[in-house]
Amino acid sequence: MNVQIDPKSGFCFGVVYAIEKAENELEKDPLLYCLGDIVHNSVEVDRLCKKGLVTIDHEQFKKLHNCKVLIRAHGEPPETYRIALENNIELVDASCPVVLRLQNKIRDGYQGVVEDGGQLIIYGKKGHAEVNGLVGQTGGNSIVIETEDDLDKIDYTKPVTIYSQTTKSMEGFAKIQNTIRKRMIEAGNTDPDNFSAHDTICRQVSGRYPAIGKFAESHDLILFVSGKKSSNGKVLFNACFDKNRETHFITDIEDIDTDWFDDKVKSVGICGATSTPLWLMEKVAEFVSGLKTD
Ligand code: SF4
Known part of the structure; x- marks a missing residue:
């Protein structure tokens, strides 16, 4: 059985930067708080937790x-920086440069939106840390x-400026x-200058x-x-599943069902998200490679 790890899967540079910063700090100081999970991967969070990283909420x-x-x-929003100043908290800022650029773009763009009597729209997941x-x-x-x-929250008679969450x-x-443009036209708001869209999707994700x-x-078979x-x-799981129905979502080797590996499975691909550490994909590859000899 051939086992291959997707060379394009694994941490994006934003996540690498944050984890490196955390590990550097933990070498100097055994305790470092992190506002929210450092990465959406509990196995990696556990690894850093053992080194002294303590996840806290707002x-x-x-x-x-x-x-x-x-x-x-x-x-983070400006509010977090204000609280840090008031409480004498030293912030180790590992915000991704792509996200920081988007924050600046929105902050600058918002002034123009207000002057034009328009609305600023963010296409993203409600309550997600980046969106907040x-x-x-x-x-x-x-x-x-x-x-x-x-x-339905949008007033289609007014100008609209839209940005996207990076992922x-x-x-x-x-x-x-x-859909927004169609509804604006239906509302009689036909001036093309009244609609402005900014493609702020991160190519680290869309390219994958x-x-x-x-x-x-x-x-x-895909793990x-x-x-x-x-x-x-x-x-990204859906993108795999669309192309290969033998795609299984796993968080770690405990989720692997050995019944998936019948005689027809000659090659196994292992891939993951921008928050999946390479060491975890290697652990999965080692486990699967061991199956063939059992
Ligand atoms: S996906 Fe893009 S924007 Fe998000 S952390 Fe990674 S590099 Fe930064």
């Missing part, structure tokens, strides 16, 4: 004083659109834009969809390794 953060807190790749950080750049005055059901799919973003589909097609909370994990 309520716990507010009560902390005189300590060090890591901001993960998703970024983006909404914070507008003082909470943006509209988050997660599904088509949310589109959304390009197809989904294009579809939402088309076609590649992972091809990888899935090239194997008899997709990801944390259950990972947004891009769900999307």
Whole structure:
């Protein structure tokens, strides 16, 4: 049985940067708080937890004083920086540069939106840490659109400026834009200057969809390794499943059912999300390679 790890799967540079920062800090100091899971992968979170990383939520953060807190790749709203200043918290800022650029873009763009009497829309997952950080750049005055059901929140007679969360799919973003434009025209708002869309999807994620589909097609069976909370994990799993129905979602080797490996399975592909560590995919590959000799 041939076992191959997808060379394009695994941590994106934003996650690598955050984990390196955490590990560097933990070498100097045995305790480091992290605001939210450093990565949407519980196995990797457990590994860093053993080194001294303590995951906290925003309520716990507010009560902390005189300590060090890591901001993960998703970024944070201005409120978090204000609390840190007030409570003498040293922030180790590992916000991904791509997310920081988007935060700046939204903050700058928001001024123009207000002057034009328009609305700033963020296409993303409600309550997601990155989206909360983006909404914070507008003082909470943006509209988050997660599904088509949310589109009724928009006033189609007014100008619309839309940005996307970095990890959304390009197809989904294009579809939402088309629906908004259609509804604006129906509302008599036909001036093209009244609609402005900014494709702010991270290419680290979007570039993986076609590649992972091809990888899935090239194997008899796929083990997709990801944390259950990972947004891009769900999307990339579906991209594999669309191309290969023998795709199984696993978080670790305990989820593997050896019955999946019948005589017809001659090649196994192992891939994952931008939050899946390479060491975990290697562990899965080692386990699967061991099966053939049993
Ligand atoms: S997916 Fe892109 S934006 Fe998100 S952390 Fe990775 S590199 Fe940064």
